[in-house]
Amino acid sequence: MYDPSMRVLTVLELLQAHERVTGAELARRLEVSSRTVQRYIARLQDLGIPVESTRGVGGAYRLKPGFRLPPLMFSGEEALALALGLHALHHLGLTALAPAVAGAGAKLARTLPHALRERVRTLEDAVQLDASPWTIPTDAGVLACLLAAVGAERTVAFDYRSHEGTRTRREVEVYGVVHLDGRWYAVGRCCLRDALRSFRLDRISAPAELERPFTRPPDFDARAYLRATLPFVRAPFEIEVWLDLPPEEAALRFWRVALEPDPLRGGTRLRCTREHLEPFAAMLLGLECVFVIDGPAGLREVFGRLAERARAASLGTPPGGSRVPHASLPG
Numbered sequence: 001m002y003d004p005s006m007r008v009l010t011v012l013e014l015l016q017a018h019e020r021v022t023g024a025e026l027a028r029r030l031e032v033s034s035r036t037v038q039r040y041i042a043r044l045q046d047l048g049i050p051v052e053s054t055r056g057v058g059g060a061y062r063l064k065p066g067f068r069l070p071p072l073m074f075s076g077e078e079a080l081a082l083a084l085g086l087h088a089l090h091h092l093g094l095t096a097l098a099p100a101v102a103g104a105g106a107k108l109a110r111t112l113p114h115a116l117r118e119r120v121r122t123l124e125d126a127v128q129l130d131a132s133p134w135t136i137p138t139d140a141g142v143l144a145c146l147l148a149a150v151g152a153e154r155t156v157a158f159d160y161r162s163h164e165g166t167r168t169r170r171e172v173e174v175y176g177v178v179h180l181d182g183r184w185y186a187v188g189r190c191c192l193r194d195a196l197r198s199f200r201l202d203r204i205s206a207p208a209e210l211e212r213p214f215t216r217p218p219d220f221d222a223r224a225y226l227r228a229t230l231p232f233v234r235a236p237f238e239i240e241v242w243l244d245l246p247p248e249e250a251a252l253r254f255w256r257v258a259l260e261p262d263p264l265r266g267g268t269r270l271r272c273t274r275e276h277l278e279p280f281a282a283m284l285l286g287l288e289c290v291f292v293i294d295g296p297a298g299l300r301e302v303f304g305r306l307a308e309r310a311r312a313a314s315l316g317t318p319p320g321g322s323r324v325p326h327a328s329l330p331g
Contacts, residue, residue, distance in 0.1 A: 175216050277296075
């Protein structure tokens with residue numbers, strides 16, 4: 001469903017961009033009837049916009065000569081913040097918003113003075129944002145529906161696919177939406193479980209706002225709830241490692257983990273769950289600090305296999321095979 005008010009604003013944009021526009025051209029661009037165009041023009045006139053029209057064959061609309069809406073005024077810092085914010089949406093898993101980003105960027109450029117527009121364009125070209133490999137694409141329509149439900153404080157229903165692949169229909173009082181570690185989450189009271197739950201937006205489909213209202217708890221911190229609960233989501237491997245690092249430094253190296261000072265040995269005690277051990281072992285090796293694996297035993301076995309591979313690589317020999325001949329150099 002389209003929003004008629006947005007069509008009215010589009011008519012105003014077209015009238016500002018052209019000296020005159022025929023009713024037929026407006027109808028064609030907006031994909032509406034000529035009678036609907038007349039209603040849009042009447043709405044603009046009701047709002048005090050001086051739209052003039054000529055009747056008869058080839059009749060057209062135009063804004064009263066000399067009338068222009070005042071342009072939006074931005075400081076250099078404000079314009080840069082808006083431009084970079086639009087640019088960053090590509091890296092939040094919201095690729096479906098690309099057309100809207102392009103349109104908003106074009107409108108922003110059109111409202112800026114030439115010097116400021118060139119400055120923003122130069123800075124945009126110079127800045128490169130690298131998307132995280134952990135970012136999961138998310139349906140912008142799902143996000144929009146949940147945000148609308150949060151604002152209206154209305155329960156939302158949706159189909160949800162769990163980590164194991166089980167599908168259920170949920171009704172949730174959404175208290176907040178959070179982007180964390182490359183994923184979008186909705187946090188709120190699940191009516192099916194009658195408890196606080198978090199839901200990944202990329203696993204949500206067919207959302208619908210219900211007529212059932214609710215009251216959001218005051219000062220509820222959805223991000224804090226996620227950080228306190230996500231390290232303990234169900235996964236096949238429960239990991240416990242001692243790190244020769246202070247907790248504040250360890251917090252900069254890991255995500256979705258529980259960290260606490262070790263009162264006996266110093267350093268930091270790390271606990272988390274993971275679906276796969278090999279990537280976590282590689283992450284530990286990259287720390288360049290002493291660590292001790294308290295569990296699981298399978299993690300020690302992974303390090304044993306990595307040690308064999310590292311030794312083979314240092315000797316130029318594939319594991320269990322013969323030495324790989326070095327390519328001879330010419331001359």
